[in-house]
Amino acid sequence: MSEPGIKLSKSKVTQTIDLNKIVGSDISNDELLVSRIGQAIIDYIDNRVEDGKGLGEVKLKSPYSDSYSESLDFKAAGKSKNQVNMRLSGDMMGSIDILSTDGSKVVIGIDQPDQAIKAYGHQTGFEGHPFLKGPKRPFFGVTPEEIKKKILPEFKEEIKAKRVTSAEEQTRLINFIRGIKTLGDLLE
Amino acid sequence: MKMDLKFNEKTIDKAQADIQAKLKEIVKSPALLSEVADVAIKDIQFQARRGVTADGNKFKALSSRWIKERQKIAQASATHETFKANRSNITITGQLLDAMGKMLSKSGIYILFKGMHQPYQAKRVRRDGVRTVGKRISNDKLSGYVNELRPFFKIRESLLPRLKNIVIRYIRRKL
Numbered sequence: 001m002s003e004p005g006i007k008l009s010k011s012k013v014t015q016t017i018d019l020n021k022i023v024g025s026d027i028s029n030d031e032l033l034v035s036r037i038g039q040a041i042i043d044y045i046d047n048r049v050e051d052g053k054g055l056g057e058v059k060l061k062s063p064y065s066d067s068y069s070e071s072l073d074f075k076a077a078g079k080s081k082n083q084v085n086m087r088l089s090g091d092m093m094g095s096i097d098i099l100s101t102d103g104s105k106v107v108i109g110i111d112q113p114d115q116a117i118k119a120y121g122h123q124t125g126f127e128g129h130p131f132l133k134g135p136k137r138p139f140f141g142v143t144p145e146e147i148k149k150k151i152l153p154e155f156k157e158e159i160k161a162k163r164v165t166s167a168e169e170q171t172r173l174i175n176f177i178r179g180i181k182t183l184g185d186l187l188e
Numbered sequence: 189m190k191m192d193l194k195f196n197e198k199t200i201d202k203a204q205a206d207i208q209a210k211l212k213e214i215v216k217s218p219a220l221l222s223e224v225a226d227v228a229i230k231d232i233q234f235q236a237r238r239g240v241t242a243d244g245n246k247f248k249a250l251s252s253r254w255i256k257e258r259q260k261i262a263q264a265s266a267t268h269e270t271f272k273a274n275r276s277n278i279t280i281t282g283q284l285l286d287a288m289g290k291m292l293s294k295s296g297i298y299i300l301f302k303g304m305h306q307p308y309q310a311k312r313v314r315r316d317g318v319r320t321v322g323k324r325i326s327n328d329k330l331s332g333y334v335n336e337l338r339p340f341f342k343i344r345e346s347l348l349p350r351l352k353n354i355v356i357r358y359i360r361r362k363l
């Protein structure tokens with residue numbers, strides 16, 4: 001299944017979602033709400049994948065291959081052969097982020113090249129990889145139906161309120177955290 | 189051993205004055221600290237069981253004498269699924285790494301080792317039965333000895349993007 005708005009490359013995996021089209025009213029003035037819905041979409045993808053489901057709640061191909069499930073990395077991560085959840089270290093799923101917002105449009109995705117290439121591989125069945133082969137597991141992205149049914153009910157009242165809210169403080173806080181360069185600067 | 193996990197206040201002091209108070213409030217949130225600790229614990233366990241240090245180097249190899257002893261232990265004790273007699277990955281039964289836990293404190297959160305490490309059973313060579321290897325020791329104390337030879341109790345630098353993302357996601361959910 002491919003969803004409009006999903007773009008895949010080896011260095012960046014993104015989905016652009018115009019929330020106005022899905023919400024059915026204009027929320028483009030409420031930056032904070034757009035950002036919160038964007039985060040809720042990421043949280044939803046995270047939980048959906050943990051349940052072994054990908055885009056459109058389609059079950060991700062299971063089980064894992066014999067060779068992968070016998071590997072040290074697989075065992076060290078405490079994974080189960082029949083529970084496909086796209087997590088080994090957890091770095092790839094943990095790297096899905098809001099990359100930008102513009103009015104009611106939100107772009108979610110992975111722009112860390114070392115994680116994006118993994119996501120690209122899983123989404124495409126390791127297309128173009130010199131030796132790795134594997135099934136397609138389209139774990140990334142969300143359909144308009146999923147947003148309507150699973151995400152928007154939580155924001156019903158806020159959507160009705162039609163506020164004009166700036167996300168300036170949130171953006172500044174996030175940019176400050178993004179700017180931290182070393183682990184020592186983040187944690188004592 | 190324990191690791192005091194708290195956000196670097198000196199870094200936060202460098203933020204512009206009007207967002208400092210908010211940042212300080214956010215980084216003291218028990219829910220956020222707990223999420224960071226969970227990820228750190230899981231990652232330390234994962235890297236150690238893969239046999240690598242936080243710096244990405246392989247752990248020091250096991251001595252041939254200890255490998256033989258581990259073979260005998262494996263014949264009499266239930267071993268962890270990542271165990272191999274000659275694999276240096278701080279794992280036989282898995283007790284030590286599984287004993288990692290977190291504890292909330294006034295200033296932040298600790299990652300620590302809970303409980304006691306039980307001795308192993310090993311198969312006797314010349315006659316039937318089993319013998320005991322090692323003694324009952326606190327996981328806290330044992331972690332210190334083990335970490336001296338095979339440094340595993342540290343958060344890897346490459347976990348930084350993920351930890352930052354945890355904070356960012358938290359800010360978006362809560363603000």
